[in-house]
Amino acid sequence: MPKPRILPNVILGLLDNHPQMSGRDIENEFQTEIGEFWQASHSQIYPELKRMLADGWIQMVDAQPGDDGKVIRYDITSAGRTHLLDWLHEPVNSDNDALSSLKLYFIHNRTSPTLTSILTAEIRLHRAHVAHLQEREQQLFGSSSLIEQQYGHYLILKRAIEREQNNVVWLEQTLKELKP
Amino acid sequence: MPKPRILPNVILGLLDNHPQMSGRDIENEFQTEIGEFWQASHSQIYPELKRMLADGWIQMVDAQPGDDGKVIRYDITSAGRTHLLDWLHEPVNSDNDALSSLKLYFIHNRTSPTLTSILTAEIRLHRAHVAHLQEREQQLFGSSSLIEQQYGHYLILKRAIEREQNNVVWLEQTLKELKP
DNA sequence: TCGTGCATGTAATGAGTTACATGATTAT
């Protein structure tokens, strides 16, 4: 099966929050706001908009008074909104975990159940990852001290453990503060 | 200019540490040891080995007694080792920073100057990144409290800051422990 | 009027994944 395409979901998320965007507007978002976490070039965006239009996820809207000539503005359709929500609610697993941060970007309300569900699933995954990395550390550098012979490998393993542990702490703290 | 290819450097790094590897051996490394941090499939590896052979970075070695039939084993050449070292010593900047961890994997000696230089450059970059993210936080969520309207965005920005700060602390600590 | 930015579009290239494919060896 082919890899799931992310870009259309991102575009839907942007249109859901800012109606009547043009392709250029979307490109600008990728260079500023969401650009910290995700990028796309205009040569991806324009063909993607065409496809989404054909799929009925977005629709063209009339040009606004201030617009000059060739601007094309889009709105998300109800079919598009359904697709977006389906994507946001897809169960978080080790394959798609990297997209969790991106999904969070499109959740605007702190009381959203989707938010809680993503954070909870992430905690589970990253705890498991910490355990896996610690096991690797034991296997590789536990008994016989090969640290000095493979110092770089040792360092990045240590860094990965540190990063994942910190991530788990942050997730737990964030989830806790969400509750009350 | 086309994107720099990473795979040949990774293969050189592996061959530098384990002589006389076959394509299959390299594939196995990608699934186990280094697989935590980098992956490649055999359909990339085999053509890449051919190219590297043509470039003179590696050479074939005679099959070992236990080998069956079609195994092809390779060694790194002095030209290959030069290329590997050049890559490891490339200045760390914001474009190639993501590869720093990968490079560390190929540094076996804790007294290596390359190690110090990479860690020092990383500290500089990630400090700058923290500053940039904090500035974004101020811009977006500083004065007027838009946090509740863009809660997901707020969260991933916070997480990014936390992650980068933790990274800087780890780098500083690691560098300090390297010195004495 | 001339350069720069806006807004959209297509083409060429390259890198990676999945799938297809073959022959040899080893285990059941």
Added chain:
DNA sequence: ATAATCATGTAACTCATTACATGCACGA
């Protein structure tokens, strides 16, 4: 014997990046 694994190789497809390209609007 035959199924699974080893070891190598090629082909098809997708995705993303870079480059190429057009026409309009606006300011110097």
